[in-house]
Amino acid sequence: MPLPPVVSLTDCADPNALARQSTRIAALFGSTPTVLPLDGPDPEGAAALTLLDLLRSTDLIGGPSRPVVVLVNIAPRDGHWPNGVPFCSFRHGNHLVVSTLNQRVLAPLATYLGLEDVQVTDVREVLEAAAADWAELTPAEIEEMVRTQFRSLWYAPLLARWLVDGRPVPARPTAVRPPVAGDVRIAVVDNFGNCKLDRPAAELPGYDTSESLLVRNRIDGRDIRVRCYDRLPDVPLGEPGITVGSSGVGFAELVVRGGSAAEAFGLRQGDRVFHLTS
Missing domain, CATH: 3.40.50.10790 (S-adenosyl-l-methionine hydroxide adenosyltransferase, N-terminal)
Incomplete structure (x- = not known):
């Protein structure tokens, strides 16, 4: 063999x-x-x-x-x-x-x-x-x-x-110890500029497809409220969104449909996106 x-x-x-x-x-x-x-x-x-x-x-x-x-x-x-x-x-x-x-x-x-x-x-x-x-x-x-x-x-x-x-x-x-709850970080930035997070969307406090979350914007230092969506195709063209991505087991992604979330928010691998408060 x-x-x-x-x-x-x-x-x-x-x-x-x-x-x-x-x-x-x-x-x-x-x-x-x-x-x-x-x-x-x-x-x-x-x-x-x-x-x-x-x-x-x-x-x-x-x-x-x-x-x-x-x-x-x-x-x-x-x-x-x-x-x-x-x-x-x-x-x-x-x-x-x-x-x-x-x-x-x-x-x-x-x-x-x-x-x-x-x-x-x-x-x-x-x-x-x-x-x-x-x-x-x-x-x-x-x-x-x-x-x-x-x-x-x-x-x-x-x-x-x-x-x-x-x-x-x-x-x-x-x-092997399970991960300790803490800051949500960007694990991978893919070739489209989508920011793959290190946590399932369902584990993000406040995640709901009818709600929005505050995302850190490293370009000007001001947080931006970003709407949650179920999938990338649900995000309006040119708009940012937090979706259930393709990695892990329903892990979240910060995206800009038709653009680069990494460029729009000035983010890179390892950056904190927002903090888990519960």
Whole structure:
């Protein structure tokens, strides 16, 4: 049976890093991966929504589907580890995810996909177990991979391949925490300028298709009252609206029909749109 295709989300996004990762993954899995660089102002928020969307896209198939491997390399911005945050793994149906242990990235999966825990690995422990059982690795090679600052290149693809092969990789379960309620942020600005928010429309206090919400306008600093709509086609041409978008599970979007909400409001990825008050 052929090995599954690989999709990689990473904040190591310069051309040199992307080329090396693509080549190593291709050598391990036999096909060129899809590598998505996340190098915007808030890569954690973008990765959280994108990972949720990737896994959601494997649903509604109507029958059996082929497995996919997803690699996620987004280091927490507030973590303190001896040599970087550890890597973990979990499965969604027959799909495998290998990710840095980033609670902000994983949290939406707890709420919207029912993810309870992940299997956390230690690089040295895994490499030494592999060398003792199934992999041809010298002590010097193990030490090189343990000490490297580019573990998403040297370690994560190996871990994914070994898990796909059913190797007995040592790991320990760690709970995934649901997201903490707080400010609503822009997770992704799409190519149309629509601002994908990190919360379902139904969870926005005051959201109703007959009501409006105050949205921060960073161009002149004055809030603008924006009407809520069910879908983008319901928004009048040229007008702003808050709708149920295409991402997540009914996640909200700030849009301008026929225009760019990001440009109209001076917003970008990671910006707060309004504050949850209840």
